[in-house]
Amino acid sequence: MAKQKPRTLSGFMELLPTRQMQFERMTELLRKSYSLYGFTPLDTPIIEASEVLLAKAGGETEKQIYRFTKGDSDLSLRFDLTVPLAKYVALHYADLSFPFRRFQIGKVYRGERAQRGRFREFYQADIDVIGDGKLDIVNEAEVPSIIYQTFTSLGLKRFQIRVNNRKILNGFYAMLGLTDKAGDVMRTVDKLPKIGADKVREMLVSEDISATGEQADEILKFISITGSNCEVLHALEEYKNRHELFDQGLDELNTVVKYLGAFGVPKENFAVDLTIARGLDYYTGTVYETFMTDHPEIGSICSGGRYDNLAEYYTDKQLPGVGISIGLTRLFYVLEEQKYLNDQLITSPADVLILPMTDDLSPAIAFATKLRAAGVRTQLYTEQKKFKQKMTYADRLGVPYSAFLGEDEISQGKVSLKNMTSGEQRLLPVDEAVAAVLKALETNERTAPIREPEG
């Protein structure tokens, strides 16, 4: 028969079992973190009616959409989890209680140009808190504490959450009489780390934006405010009482910083950073970006912020919210590239591989049943192979333990338990063997999927 060459599309991540297990461990910990903060899991379709999904879209996004017809229906694959959330909340408004806190971890699709580290199918892991009409500022302080707890539980230590407030930026530009140009100015200022201050100034006074030299200097002075959170907040006091929006933003930022301490976020993992703007017009208050301290070149690994109107394309209801998103597939890719994946994590499909040495498998099956009842992941190896091939299999899977049941063991009601890491083998009564494995696995339960390389 002619064979079809098997292949996986480029831009689509497909992992080998070991890596997949590490990825699963990450999503499991994300689910756990998000649940601890009272977010409910949600799952929405990957396919939506195009007119619903694209109610807002336009420009770059729309070009990337996977859009097609099936029968009479014009369909599209979701390109993020925010638009489906907006649809969900507008559609099920009457059945939801507000604030509505949901998390969603799911695949989204963007037909980007294929290149290393860019994915067309990728996981996003989002949380959002949606208010009905109003939403208290405390939520904006809790969100970075969730980012902190989440990355910490994954095993990442050297990261920093940078926080700003769009009202401070918009208020500041209003003071300068640059409100109409605030978007362009912020996009230009965003380029500061890449092109430097001189080039930014040049662009600000150029025809496109045509700020005055004085305005440009004010802007550069403003975004060069750096230092400890306390120093930055202090420097901002200087601008007070000149514009209401600015004052409101500064109040909010002060509140967020104050409560962040109470939420237990250490100072080194958190910084007020006036250059964080988030491109989208969507955000209206606190904004977040998160950077790996040793890899700033990767860009933000978790971003988000406060918005005033989640679902304006679907409903008249005012639904303010605050949310963040982690691009999980890209993060995983980067962690592997940078050797941040913890190879101490058990990634084998089973904790114990049982190798029966007798024709009658009943004792081996009984031992497997006992281990499984105790919660130990167990595989019976029953293929007719030479002993050496069986051990090679155990090694390749990376099982932490193998167990042998021969005539001798069975007649004594014991098993030979081999620690595959140390090579140590012990003859143990069945129950003691189960207990020994359970004890050893306890440590792995706490093993994080990320381990930072030694500096």
Add this chain to the structure above:
Amino acid sequence: MAKQKPRTLSGFMELLPTRQMQFERMTELLRKSYSLYGFTPLDTPIIEASEVLLAKAGGETEKQIYRFTKGDSDLSLRFDLTVPLAKYVALHYADLSFPFRRFQIGKVYRGERAQRGRFREFYQADIDVIGDGKLDIVNEAEVPSIIYQTFTSLGLKRFQIRVNNRKILNGFYAMLGLTDKAGDVMRTVDKLPKIGADKVREMLVSEDISATGEQADEILKFISITGSNCEVLHALEEYKNRHELFDQGLDELNTVVKYLGAFGVPKENFAVDLTIARGLDYYTGTVYETFMTDHPEIGSICSGGRYDNLAEYYTDKQLPGVGISIGLTRLFYVLEEQKYLNDQLITSPADVLILPMTDDLSPAIAFATKLRAAGVRTQLYTEQKKFKQKMTYADRLGVPYSAFLGEDEISQGKVSLKNMTSGEQRLLPVDEAVAAVLKALETNERTAPIREPEG
């Protein structure tokens, strides 16, 4: 602004939070069950190149495919998890260890005619064991024990796994000289429960199949063999030594039944059933179907079997396997319809809702942090609302506990903990409150998502 009416496509399941939580609990328990048996999680793309995905397909299936072009690429959404598995194993053959045991829980797509209880996007939950060249028969006995353990852990009790062997059927038809017509005969026999024996006989002797009257009688006699497993196996002995394939199938069935007891599957959850054939030509040995005892009309809720050649469209390698699949979305739909979903399960986003009664939120935040550190899902309610509205919110979420922190509580280092089910409220030191909640939640950990209605 003109609004786009929000809607979800028909045939696409989108659950409200309570139901979603029950669904998540089911998938969590499936993952846990499959993992206990040494299966590794896998995740493959939802989109594949059409020529890869449809290497085998044809007929009814192909019509249902979501197929489209993006740029120059001819793409299709996966319609099951077996074809992607075949591709995966053929593609990554050199990196895998055999037997390769994987589970996958994921969405698949079929453009079926929309009707109640039929879904176009639905979850399948599959396990497969793939051998390289050979695969031991014990795997075929272990699979029903996994079905048993899985449904039991979900809370289902009244179900029966029915087992047959295609070699017995094929051998039997060979004895009758009906090998060429075996497929048609089996499809006709499959209709027995629906149309009755007379009608089946009529169809067998009709032009389409044109069996002789004697052959038809033999067939009806054969498939009317019923009784206990022991009785059925005994009756089959009569047919022995007439055809090699039949004898091999009977041997295998005897082995499977023998080991099923060792694997701990109770007699009442398991039956040899000679009418089970599984339509697909794909299966070559043991075949399984699973029925809810009180709802046979639903059809099989978990089916599968042994096949000799997983990936023949992609590789020359002989890759025999055994697997099963649960149509999770449909099962969930049916369980809800039949009122099998356990409403005792905690489905609220949080276990404790904290209601701060003071302006300074720091003590409430500290209590929340303590609860979360202990693994308790906790939400802080900080919106400016009347007390009564806050309690309505707690009620609507269905949180098992709420906690109040006013001046009095804070000055004493205590919290008022309210059991929302009993209404009982106690003033407790912070640590005791955490312990009380933890103890109460232990029970829920063991609560199954399915509860059978009292007969």
